[in-house]
Amino acid sequence: MANVNANHHDSHDHHGESHGSVKSYVIGFILSIVLTIIPLVVVLQGWMTGNAAIAVIMITAVLQFLIQMLFFMHLKEEKKPRYNLLALLLALVIVVTVVAGSIWIMMYNTVAH
Amino acid sequence: MAHHTAAQTAHHHSHEEEHESLKTMGFWMFLITDVILFSVLFATFIVLRGNFNGGPGPHELFQMPGVIAETFILLTSSFTCGLALLSLNAGKVKGVIGWLAVTGILGIAFLTLEITEFVHMVHEGATISTSAFLTAFYTLVGTHGLHVTIGIVWMTGLLIQLKRNGLNAKTKRKVNNLSLYWHFLDIIWIFVFSFVYLMGVM
Structure with a gap:
């Protein structure tokens, strides 16, 4: 190695x-x-x-x-x-989860109003 | 391991440099966590962007000429920072200092425009406590501006070190990390420009 x-x-x-x-x-x-x-x-x-x-x-x-x-x-x-690339990919998974997840949840919040 | 070191000394790869490259990886990990920090601020902004509380919205507040200038200034500074790195690889300390100085000046120009924009908005009555939209806006864009400010302070310190010590394993690693940081700030700004300003005035 x-x-x-x-x-x-x-x-x-x-x-x-x-x-x-x-x-x-x-x-x-x-x-x-x-x-x-x-x-x-x-x-x-x-x-x-x-x-x-x-x-x-x-x-x-x-x-x-x-x-x-x-x-x-x-x-x-x-x-x-490629540790850097792997860390970046992990970050992107978190970014997409946080951003898309927030939008998705708040979409239903608006509907509830 | 000792065998490798012998081979590597011939190629100017000392243990010290290996250690420095490990530090660069550590810095990359910091950038990764910073990406996550910004993702939370972006999520907050996107969720709250429609809540004006009777206050002004993006159409009244955003002045695109200034924002476009900021964008191109930061884009150019990312490029000049890359040129500093090329000088670094060529071993030209004067080139590194020159291009880093240009990058820093562009960074200051960016900050000046951003602060002018913020002052203008506050004078219009759009403060951080006016509405959820503005709270999220100032937090997101302000955090990016804070990063740029820290980058300029770091750059100034590094320029002094480069003048005093020239290029060695340590200063090389620092220039490398600073350039990663600066490109990272440009990436964040691209998303600020796209999601905050462009989608705001759409």
Whole structure:
């Protein structure tokens, strides 16, 4: 196990790809700008309303989250065992439970009124 | 283990650096708990966002030009923080200091805009005790602003350390952790921008 890790460490030398490059940062930056402008225009210009607009806002936000994780925080290049990724997945389960659970419960609360 | 160390010294991987990378993992765990903290604040906001108690709502209060500026400033600072990390990997201490300083200045610009927005809202009579919507709003957005403030203080301290000590295993780890923290704050802001502001003025 430790051996595998050490080997991974050793093959760490080509810095360009293990810690990101200017190119990957620029791509990530441009993508996040585009993904900010899309929901902004959709909402402020009134291109979409209601659920369609909410869907666009949520999808672009999640995509931006992924871009920050992959291009800026280098989650993809983590060495095995991927403790960081596992911890993040656990956090996401808790986030979804807390947020969606709260909305779900309060929906019934409104009905009761 | 001793065998590995010998192999690793050749690749400039000392025990100290291994220890530092463990600390980075510990910092990641802190970020994970912070994600959970924010998820609770988001849940609270989403549940209470419609309760105005006769007070002003998002349409009257939110001034999108300022919020859009804040968003792009923070997005750019996340990018410049990444450039600081690239300089770090290239071993250029001047680059690290320069890009971190730019990141810090952008962070201050973000905070200035946010505080201006809060002051403006309070002058309009929209205080934290006006309605459940505003309590949740100030708590959520204010907690993010507090994180940015702490990040700027940390960055200032780190800049002094970098000037004095240059790049070593410790300062490298600290720059690494700070950049994780800063990108994390940008992610939180993306969701604040989407769920609080965009959905608010929709």
